[in-house]
Amino acid sequence: MSQEEMAPAELSMFLNPSLRESGRPPRRLYARLDDAERLNDGWIGRFGAVGADEFDQLDEVNWDNYWQEQFGERLGKQISPDHFADLSVWMLEIDVGNGDPIIGELFDSSRWVEIFPGDNVVANSSRILNAYEALFATPHTTRLEKVERVPPDLSVRLNAAFDMDVCESATTTAVRNALRRVEADVLATYDVGQGNACGLLGSHGELTLWVDIGMAVGRNAPSAPIGLILCHCTDSPILLTHWDYDHWAGATGAAPRNNLFTFLRRTWIVPRQKLGPTHKTLLRDILRCGGSILVLDSNSGPLPTSIQTTRGERLEIAIGTGSRSDRNNSGCLILRVKHRKYELHWLLPGDAGFQTIPSHWRTDNYSGIVAPHHGADVGKTPPPRAANHAYRRVTFSYGPNNQHGRPNAQGVVTQHPAQSTAQAWHSSGWDLTAWTLPANCGMVVCGGDGLSTALNGCPKGTHLGGTVTGWLSPPREPRGCNQCMAQLDQS
Numbered sequence: 001m002s003q004e005e006m007a008p009a010e011l012s013m014f015l016n017p018s019l020r021e022s023g024r025p026p027r028r029l030y031a032r033l034d035d036a037e038r039l040n041d042g043w044i045g046r047f048g049a050v051g052a053d054e055f056d057q058l059d060e061v062n063w064d065n066y067w068q069e070q071f072g073e074r075l076g077k078q079i080s081p082d083h084f085a086d087l088s089v090w091m092l093e094i095d096v097g098n099g100d101p102i103i104g105e106l107f108d109s110s111r112w113v114e115i116f117p118g119d120n121v122v123a124n125s126s127r128i129l130n131a132y133e134a135l136f137a138t139p140h141t142t143r144l145e146k147v148e149r150v151p152p153d154l155s156v157r158l159n160a161a162f163d164m165d166v167c168e169s170a171t172t173t174a175v176r177n178a179l180r181r182v183e184a185d186v187l188a189t190y191d192v193g194q195g196n197a198c199g200l201l202g203s204h205g206e207l208t209l210w211v212d213i214g215m216a217v218g219r220n221a222p223s224a225p226i227g228l229i230l231c232h233c234t235d236s237p238i239l240l241t242h243w244d245y246d247h248w249a250g251a252t253g254a255a256p257r258n259n260l261f262t263f264l265r266r267t268w269i270v271p272r273q274k275l276g277p278t279h280k281t282l283l284r285d286i287l288r289c290g291g292s293i294l295v296l297d298s299n300s301g302p303l304p305t306s307i308q309t310t311r312g313e314r315l316e317i318a319i320g321t322g323s324r325s326d327r328n329n330s331g332c333l334i335l336r337v338k339h340r341k342y343e344l345h346w347l348l349p350g351d352a353g354f355q356t357i358p359s360h361w362r363t364d365n366y367s368g369i370v371a372p373h374h375g376a377d378v379g380k381t382p383p384p385r386a387a388n389h390a391y392r393r394v395t396f397s398y399g400p401n402n403q404h405g406r407p408n409a410q411g412v413v414t415q416h417p418a419q420s421t422a423q424a425w426h427s428s429g430w431d432l433t434a435w436t437l438p439a440n441c442g443m444v445v446c447g448g449d450g451l452s453t454a455l456n457g458c459p460k461g462t463h464l465g466g467t468v469t470g471w472l473s474p475p476r477e478p479r480g481c482n483q484c485m486a487q488l489d490q491s
Contacts, residue, residue: 010288011260014089014281015252019134025090025117025142028052030150030158032276033109035244035327037404039414042097042126044404045107046218046245048162048276051088052114055161058083063160070287071167084284089277090131091245093218094144097126105147109274109327112150112158118143135217135245135278136253162280164272170294172301175317178237178267178294182209184313184337187346187368187469188488191453192216192254193224194399194416195246198348198370199231200337201468207231210238211335211348213263214247215254216399223399223454225463230254230263237267239317241350242332243279251282264289271319272297273331296333304336304358312340320356328373329356336361339471344387346469355381367392368469371425374398375417375442375452378424386429392449393469393491394430396421398442400454400461415456417442425450451490465489 013019031049061083092115096103106113117129122143130139150158159165183202190197193216200209216224230250240248251263264286272295275283286293296305296317304318316336322329328351337346346368349357353372365387372378375396386392396417404414421442422435431448435441443457445464455462466488468475474491 010285011252011264012085012089012281012285014091014134014278015285016134017136017253017255017257017260019137022131022133022137022140024140025049025092025129025131025133026051026053026088027116029090029092029115029117030055030112030154031090031092031115032112032158032162032274033107034276034278036107036109037414039404042095042100043103043107044093044095047092047094047115048278048280049090049092049115050158050162050277051090054087055158058086059157061161063157064166066161067166070284071293084281087277088133089281090133091135091218091278092132093130093139095128095130096144100126102127102144102147105149112155114148114150116145116147118145130219132218135249136221139218162275162277164275164295167272167283167293167295169272169297169299170269172296172305174294175269175296175300175305176307178269179209179239179307179315180310182236182309182313182315183311184208184309184315184339184346185470186475187337187348187370188466189370189395189397189451189453189469190230190466190488191225191463192228192230192250192397192399193222193454194220194374194402195224195249196241196350196370196374196397197230197247197250197254198397199236207234207236209236210263210266212241212247212350213238213250213254214245215250216402217245217249217253220246220399220402223402223461224253228254229256232256232259232262235266237269238263239333239335240268240270241334241348241352242271242320242327243273243275244327244351245278247350248282252285261289265291267292267294269294269296269333271295271331271333273327297331314338314340318358318361320352322353322356329353332356342471344471347384351376353379353381354383355379367471369394371396371417371421373416374402375421377418377420383425383428383430386431386449389472391470391473392430393467394425394432394450395467395469396442396446396450396452398452398454398456400463401456401458415442417452467491 036045195214419438433448
């Protein structure tokens, strides 16, 4: 089926960037925690959810068979009936204050819960629910009325519908074939707001591999650049480090409106992690639009896997070894690139902390690192050492005036990068000149070895644009292609 023959309706409602306003959520939703952050005054969590009444009406569906059929079909063949199209999928952001007894039940990614939205927001409520009917829509804000654990038999059906058990593991040979044409002359980090989208560029500036293709969504959606369109000039594969929204939302949100399926049609190399309705929607849309999924996990073969490209660069992919309940660090894919001549490396860890990367990686020379988790506190394990020559770069990808949760009693809101970030990098030999003072971190241009895609502060913050990193010196022409709006202005 040609692009012209594909109807826009093939894109799910949840991922359609044209839908800009959310309606009232269903009175009952089945949901599972995607990610959560503990804040000064409580917790904020993001959940994938599905309308409970609609799901209950499909209780006779064999979801394992449904997904096997999805993976087995090719572009252009009709799958009937498409049960997934009968479901309303929602992203929920739930803000709960300290001391609320609901916290233990709600913020547990190992279980499914039934969520009951209230009719409206109560002033000074400690339970605020923002419901997104589409990923790029404004939310419907209400109060979280109550939460109940779902019974075991229902959990089994929800897992069958939305988890990855039916997805076969890819072989390392298949992954190697998908990546063998990658070139790595330049490491690009695009300004996508509070999110992550990186690319490996060839000698002529062409993009040869996406490492995440995210952008700002949810409460941080305003931090994305207006009119963002990412480079779509090649059919480069996409390596997804983990399934957080801000690492894949650009697949439709930053696609050109006249070619909305361009990123969905690619080969996607993805980790095996616990999913929910929203992420399974992305997986479904990739398959329905003719893309392919390679699931890389411990069953794929010896890891870290090492892939030599046709030009001689070496791509090494490791799997994060953190707690299974932590998507940032467990099962995630961590990419390291080795120069074809020199003992130099780039590291792209997604949101994974340095404690999860292979121990022997931590002692090598790095001329380029994309700071994990948008510059969040690195914890007890310090960053790898900077390369022992004059040129090296660490890049921080975050959105201007990003925020997580409500301001605390002193009016302070949690933001990335964390004030502790600069000292941690400094201790590993990275010079973040202007961020040496903790209060300056993320608020002024970094300088030295540091680059960032934005600045916090001022009424709306500031976009600084995308960045490029070379191996021994700054790339000569950091501009990006002519067809996308995401320019690469910093080196």
